[in-house]
Structure formats: C-alpha cells, structure tokens
Amino acid sequence: MLETQRTTMNSTRYIIHADMDAFFAAVEQKDNPALLSKPVLVGGKPESRGVVASCSYEARYYGIHSAMPMATAVRKCPDAIIMPPRFDRYSAISKDIMQILESFTPWIQPIALDEAFLDITETVSKTNTPLNIAKKIKESITQKTGLNISIGIGTTKSIAKIASGLGKPDGLVLVQEGQEAEFLKPLSVRYLPGIGPKTSLKLNSLGIETLGQLADKSIEWGTQVFGKKGPDFILMSRGIDGNEVVINEATKSISIERTFPQNVSDPNELFIQLSDICINLGMKLDQQGLKGRTVSLKLRLENFKTFTRSKTHSTVIWEPTNIYSIAITLLHKELKPGRLFRLIGVTISNFELNRQSTLFN
Incomplete structure (x- = not known):
C-alpha cells in the first residue's frame, strides 16, 4: 500500500479525530423516529449467531457494545429492537460526511465509515483556530445529515482520539499544546490506543492503574514488559506520538x-x-x-x-x-x-x- 505523508514547517501540529456517535444505530433512529429514545441494536439475528455491529446509547446503558454476540445483547436487554444493517444507506451518509471533512483539509485519514483523522495544521490561523474549525465541522455535519459527531483536538493522533472518546456523545474536547501530560495523567490506562482489556489487566496487576503511573515508567521497563510495543505505550502515556496522518493512495x-x-x-x-x-x-x-x-x-x-x-x-x-x-x-x-x-x-x-x-x- 502506497502512502502519502504531509510535511509542514509549522512547529505545532493540530490533529482532529472525528467520530460519529453510534453511527449505524443513529442512522436507524434518524430514519425511523419511532426508534428514538429506544435501545436499538444493528446486526445479525441472535439465532444466526449474529453480532452487534452498532448500538444506540440507550442500549449501551445495559452494558451492550459492538462486536458482542447478539444473543448476549438480547439477554441483557430483552426489549432491544434489532435492525438489520443497511450498508448502502450508511455508505451514502458516509460519503456526505467525508466530503465535508475533506472540505476543511485534504489531509484526511479515514479509519472507518464513521471515523477519520484530520491534520488541520496548515488550516489553522489566528482567526481560524482549531476550536473554530471543529465547531464548523460539527455544525456542517449535523446540518447535512441530522446526526451528531464527537471531535477531539490535540497535537497528536492518540491525544485527539482519546479526547473524542471522552467527549462522547456530541462532544468537543480540545487539549492545548503543553497540556498533554496533565490531560492524560488521571486517565485509566485503558484509554490509551492499543491497550485492550488483556493489557489493561496486566498493567493493573503490576500496580499501574493510570496513564500518569505508566508515564513514570522507563522505556526499558516498557520493552521488558511488553516487547516492541512497550516504548510506544510509555511515550504515548507522556503525550508523545509521532504518528502522522497519512493518505492511502493504492490498496x-x-x-x-x-x-x-x-x-x-x-x-x-x-x-x-x-x-x-x-x-x-x-x-x-x-x-x-x-x-x-x-x-x-x-x-x-x-x-x-x-x-x-x-x-x-x-x-x-x-x-x-x-x-x-x-x-x-x-x-x-x-x-x-x-x-x-x-x-x-x-x-x-x-x-x-x-x-x-x-x-x-
């Protein structure tokens, strides 16, 4: 896969992570107002070993999440309404969303139909601040689609992604340059991209509950405990992440x-x-x-x-x-x-x- 990376002379990067809220389920609720305020599950039938592709926030109240077996989800919430996926519909709305994002910067890295990173470094100016850009994005997407999006802004991709997650639903969280370490310090280690439930449990067993505690560990310790991924975990917990927003040209x-x-x-x-x-x-x-x-x-x-x-x-x-x-x-x-x-x-x-x-x- 060929990739194009941006270069800039600016000293500060500004990265946005834009993530639609409960996208598939939100589309179903938008298209059918009778589903509003009800627990909605999008996915396969429980008797066919289906899984939850998306669920509304009303369903999440019962502990349901994406990738959960549908049979398990129904046991947690027997009144949940199961909707079959309509990928053509989701893709059509995704096209609108991505066109809006691309109108703000050509440096966009889609992650899924409903999620993308944007490098807005060259778009930022004294009169067009990162916060103003994010507000315009949210307004444009809501006006065009009737759906909500959560946005995180930071100087790195990992900071931006964590920020958008903390702001859900319909959130906007800005982490200013120089505030990365303080922002991350009290958060649970599970918020760090790449740390799943198993790694989180391992860290907890070592007495590390927060990203601040992880940041205090040495690079050597990270390598010893987690191998080649260890240094990245340590650096990201300190707010250091050199990963660029890239554009995929050929797949x-x-x-x-x-x-x-x-x-x-x-x-x-x-x-x-x-x-x-x-x-x-x-x-x-x-x-x-x-x-x-x-x-x-x-x-x-x-x-x-x-x-x-x-x-x-x-x-x-x-x-x-x-x-x-x-x-x-x-x-x-x-x-x-x-x-x-x-x-x-x-x-x-x-x-x-x-x-x-x-x-x-």
Whole structure:
C-alpha cells in the first residue's frame, strides 16, 4: 500500500479525530423516529449467531457494545429492537460526511465509515483556530445529515482520539499544546490506543492503574514488559506520538485479524468472531469503493503454526454476507478435533473498482 505523508514547517501540529456517535444505530433512529429514545441494536439475528455491529446509547446503558454476540445483547436487554444493517444507506451518509471533512483539509485519514483523522495544521490561523474549525465541522455535519459527531483536538493522533472518546456523545474536547501530560495523567490506562482489556489487566496487576503511573515508567521497563510495543505505550502515556496522518493512495488488499486472549476451540466462538470480521471488512470495502474476487482465511494454531486458505469467486463481492459465506466454508474445512486457535483473520484481494468511492468524490 502506497502512502502519502504531509510535511509542514509549522512547529505545532493540530490533529482532529472525528467520530460519529453510534453511527449505524443513529442512522436507524434518524430514519425511523419511532426508534428514538429506544435501545436499538444493528446486526445479525441472535439465532444466526449474529453480532452487534452498532448500538444506540440507550442500549449501551445495559452494558451492550459492538462486536458482542447478539444473543448476549438480547439477554441483557430483552426489549432491544434489532435492525438489520443497511450498508448502502450508511455508505451514502458516509460519503456526505467525508466530503465535508475533506472540505476543511485534504489531509484526511479515514479509519472507518464513521471515523477519520484530520491534520488541520496548515488550516489553522489566528482567526481560524482549531476550536473554530471543529465547531464548523460539527455544525456542517449535523446540518447535512441530522446526526451528531464527537471531535477531539490535540497535537497528536492518540491525544485527539482519546479526547473524542471522552467527549462522547456530541462532544468537543480540545487539549492545548503543553497540556498533554496533565490531560492524560488521571486517565485509566485503558484509554490509551492499543491497550485492550488483556493489557489493561496486566498493567493493573503490576500496580499501574493510570496513564500518569505508566508515564513514570522507563522505556526499558516498557520493552521488558511488553516487547516492541512497550516504548510506544510509555511515550504515548507522556503525550508523545509521532504518528502522522497519512493518505492511502493504492490498496492491494484489505484484511482484519483477531488474536484471541486465550486459545479457542469452540466453533461457535470462531463463527461469531468471523461474522464480526466480515461485517467490518464489508464496511471497509464499501468505504473505499472496492470489490474483490479473492477471499483468504488466515488461521494460527496454539503451536503458532499459521496457514492461509483462499478461494477466488467467479464474480466480484463486497457485501459482508457474501464474504462470510465464503470464509465460513473455508473455516469448516479446518475445524478438526483437538485443534486450538490463537488467531483468525480474513483478507479480500484481487480488486476491481467498485462504484465511485464513498469517501472521496
């Protein structure tokens, strides 16, 4: 994949992380006012081992979150309303959102249909402050789509992402230059990008609950405890993050992988994870206006043996249901007695151009 990186002579970077609030569920509530103020789940049917692709804030009150098995979500909230995904509708609105974001800066890095980083460094001036730019973005998106977006502003991508998450829903959080360490200091380590539940628990077991405590640790300690990711964790907890906003120019394949906290032997758990992966792959394909012919399933066993199984379809595909149909057929052939899996992943390749990209017009 080719990438273009921006360069600037300005001493201070200004990065925005823009993230729509409960995007799929919010679209369903907007299009059907009868769903407003009700717990809405977007995803597959519980009897078909579906997963939650998105849920409204009313549903989150019950502890429901995306990627949760739909059957589990329904048990937590029996009155929840399940809506099947309408990816064409979400993609159409995503196109509007991304066009608005692109109108503020060409330096935009989409992460998903509803999320992107923007480098607004060259857009900022004395009369056009980062806060003013963010307010204009929020106003433009709400006016065009009727939906809310949360925005975080910082001098790094990780600061901006944490800030947008803290402000949800419909938030706007600005972390000023020089205030990064103080902003991060009281936050739980789970807020740091890249630190998931397993890593968070490991840090907690070492007596590290907050990012301030993590920031006090040495780079050497980070490497010793977490390997090559350790130094990044330490530096980001101090507000130091050199990752740039990049523009993807060419994509030869799109893949998503999941490494399990514990080895998995239960086929049902594998099916749930595979379903969620295929939903997200379908969104990425539609986001970039791509269709592929080849579906590859990647598996890693408990002994770290890794192998890939592929199938090339006679026609191009991009919808999650079609990707899942091929991937699960490949998976069934590898479900042998006694096998324990550490990782599962799906890759789509052999692209041809879909319709006009839903991101850039």
